[in-house]
Amino acid sequence: MSALLAAVPWPAPSSCAAAVALLAIAAVWLLCLRLLPFMARRRRMKTEARLPPGSFGWPLVGETLDFVSCAYSPQPESFVDKRRLRHGSAVFRSHLFGAATVVSADAEVSRAVLQSDARAFVPWYPRSLTELMGKSSILLINGSLQRRVHGLAGAFFKSPRLKRQVTADMQRRLAPALAAWRAQGPGARLRIQDHAKTIVFEILVRGLIGLEAGPEMQQLKQQFQEFIVGLMSLPIKLPGTRLYRSLQAKKRMARLIQRIIQEKRRKRIIAGEGDGEAPRDAIDVLMGDGSGELTDELISDNMIDLMIPAEDSVPVLITLAIKFLSECPLALQQLEEENMQLKRRKTDMGETLQWTDYMSLSFTQHVITETLRMGNIISGIMRKAVRDVEVKGHLIPKGWCVFVYFRSVHLDDTLYEDPYKFNPWRWKEKDMMSTSSFTPFGGGQRLCPGLDLARLEASIFLHHLVTSFRWVAEEDHIVNFPTVRLKGGMPIRVTSKDKILHAG
Numbered sequence: 001m002s003a004l005l006a007a008v009p010w011p012a013p014s015s016c017a018a019a020v021a022l023l024a025i026a027a028v029w030l031l032c033l034r035l036l037p038f039m040a041r042r043r044r045m046k047t048e049a050r051l052p053p054g055s056f057g058w059p060l061v062g063e064t065l066d067f068v069s070c071a072y073s074p075q076p077e078s079f080v081d082k083r084r085l086r087h088g089s090a091v092f093r094s095h096l097f098g099a100a101t102v103v104s105a106d107a108e109v110s111r112a113v114l115q116s117d118a119r120a121f122v123p124w125y126p127r128s129l130t131e132l133m134g135k136s137s138i139l140l141i142n143g144s145l146q147r148r149v150h151g152l153a154g155a156f157f158k159s160p161r162l163k164r165q166v167t168a169d170m171q172r173r174l175a176p177a178l179a180a181w182r183a184q185g186p187g188a189r190l191r192i193q194d195h196a197k198t199i200v201f202e203i204l205v206r207g208l209i210g211l212e213a214g215p216e217m218q219q220l221k222q223q224f225q226e227f228i229v230g231l232m233s234l235p236i237k238l239p240g241t242r243l244y245r246s247l248q249a250k251k252r253m254a255r256l257i258q259r260i261i262q263e264k265r266r267k268r269i270i271a272g273e274g275d276g277e278a279p280r281d282a283i284d285v286l287m288g289d290g291s292g293e294l295t296d297e298l299i300s301d302n303m304i305d306l307m308i309p310a311e312d313s314v315p316v317l318i319t320l321a322i323k324f325l326s327e328c329p330l331a332l333q334q335l336e337e338e339n340m341q342l343k344r345r346k347t348d349m350g351e352t353l354q355w356t357d358y359m360s361l362s363f364t365q366h367v368i369t370e371t372l373r374m375g376n377i378i379s380g381i382m383r384k385a386v387r388d389v390e391v392k393g394h395l396i397p398k399g400w401c402v403f404v405y406f407r408s409v410h411l412d413d414t415l416y417e418d419p420y421k422f423n424p425w426r427w428k429e430k431d432m433m434s435t436s437s438f439t440p441f442g443g444g445q446r447l448c449p450g451l452d453l454a455r456l457e458a459s460i461f462l463h464h465l466v467t468s469f470r471w472v473a474e475e476d477h478i479v480n481f482p483t484v485r486l487k488g489g490m491p492i493r494v495t496s497k498d499k500i501l502h503a504g
């Protein structure tokens with residue numbers, strides 16, 4: 001700029017136009033050199049003042065290493081607890097998994113983020129996960145398409161018809177399993193997590209794609225296990241890598257599901273479109289959508305995504321409940337009494353158990369609720385801000401992520417007395433639905449549509465276990481990262497109640 005000024009000849013006093021031009025140049029120079037940086041600095045300071053407190057940690061890795069090391073420890077929430085103390089705020093900024101992130105352990109802020117829609121936040125997942133889920137996954141789509149798929153799937157998962165089917169299937173599937181455990185004699189050793197996985201996967205997959213137990217189901221389960229291990233892998237798609245093998249497994253699953261879809265289409269044409277039959281599975285529900293937006297690829301991708309809770313979340317809920325009950329004999333006794341009463345009543349009336357019977361067991365439901373609070377099967381969710389968003393005075397700038405960390409809220413001693421104690425009785429006074437700090441199934445437009453189904457399956461499993469067996473649990477530990485599970489699969493030694501009665 002100074003070189004530019006030197007090059008301009010000094011004007012004669014009469015040359016008004018030249019003087020004005022010079023003044024203008026000087027003004028622009030002043031603006032560029034002094035005012036603009038000053039304004040930018042002011043803007044930055046203002047933005048910084050609205051940002052939550054915190055630190056970005058190390059270059060490149062940010063605070064990810066500490067996050068991961070805490071996540072592997074028995075107290076993953078220690079990452080948040082330390083910073084909460086250090087920064088004096090339950091909402092703080094950090095840098096996690098390559099992204100500038102606002103972490104929220106504040107129930108009100110978390111709720112506001114969950115309630116907002118795609119005009120403010122969109123889902124954010126690590127690269128390997130988005131690669132494997134695909135563009136049309138319900139977990140990634142936004143706007144009207146997400147609402148459509150969510151609405152259709154949610155209505156089906158909540159329907160009494162599906163709940164009746166799942167109850168009947170689960171009772172039928174549990175009977176031979178219980179008989180086999182009994183046949184092994186008193187003290188038979190079971191890894192309950194494996195059994196819960198096998199049983200729940202078969203039942204939910206039948207509800208999703210109508211597949212019966214058999215060789216195809218076995219093949220699907222094998223492929224699914226190959227697929228799921230890649231969800232938390234390095235995002236490198238070269239042959240031989242973990243992600244590549246998982247993608248190949250997904251392709252094989254998609255082929256099988258698309259064959260099922262085509263077969264259904266063929267049958268529909270023969271029977272005449274719109275024959276008025278109620279949908280039998282989730283594929284029927286999505287195929288019945290008349291919008292033309294739901295392609296076969298979208299349907300098959302989403303069926304695979306929906307197998308994640310079938311193979312993982314629900315079995316882990318069951319396994320954790322058994323662990324917590326084993327450590328709290330009083331709760332186990334009350335659960336057993338409640339379920340035995342129901343069993344006796346139904347036997348006396350000569351009736352089989354219905355889904356409504358299981359869901360009406362209030363203490364059993366409290367046990368499941370408390371397991372969800374302590375277990376934090378989904379510890380939190382990530383969103384990305386599509387514009388600058390201000391929540392409770394905290395700025396979340398456009399392009400930043402927000403990590404809504406349920407776990408810290410669920411274990412907050414200002415919200416839950418003695419939060420590390422398994423206390424199902426606390427839910428006698430608390431109304432779970434109106435406790436806004438309790439979000440194991442998320443909230444807002446993305447609230448888990450499978451929440452009733454998850455509770456129902458856990459209740460049925462627990463009912464049959466506690467009414468048929470006594471057990472002694474072996475020592476096992478909860479691993480919280482990358483997904484929640486029991487390290488040793490939760491081994492228990494079961495003895496049939498018939499044997500105890502006969503021995504008595």
Ligand code: HEM
Binds near residue numbers: 439447
């Ligand atoms: C213990 C079991 C389960 C837990 C803890 C759980 C938890 C969650 C959470 C926290 C979300 C919200 C994700 C977000 O906001 O981004 C979610 C979404 C979802 N869940 Fe579940 N879930 C469970 C079981 C199930 C089951 C059994 C199904 C269906 C078979 C299911 C289907 C879904 C679907 C489709 C979504 C995505 C909804 C959307 O984005 O529109 N979940 N779940």
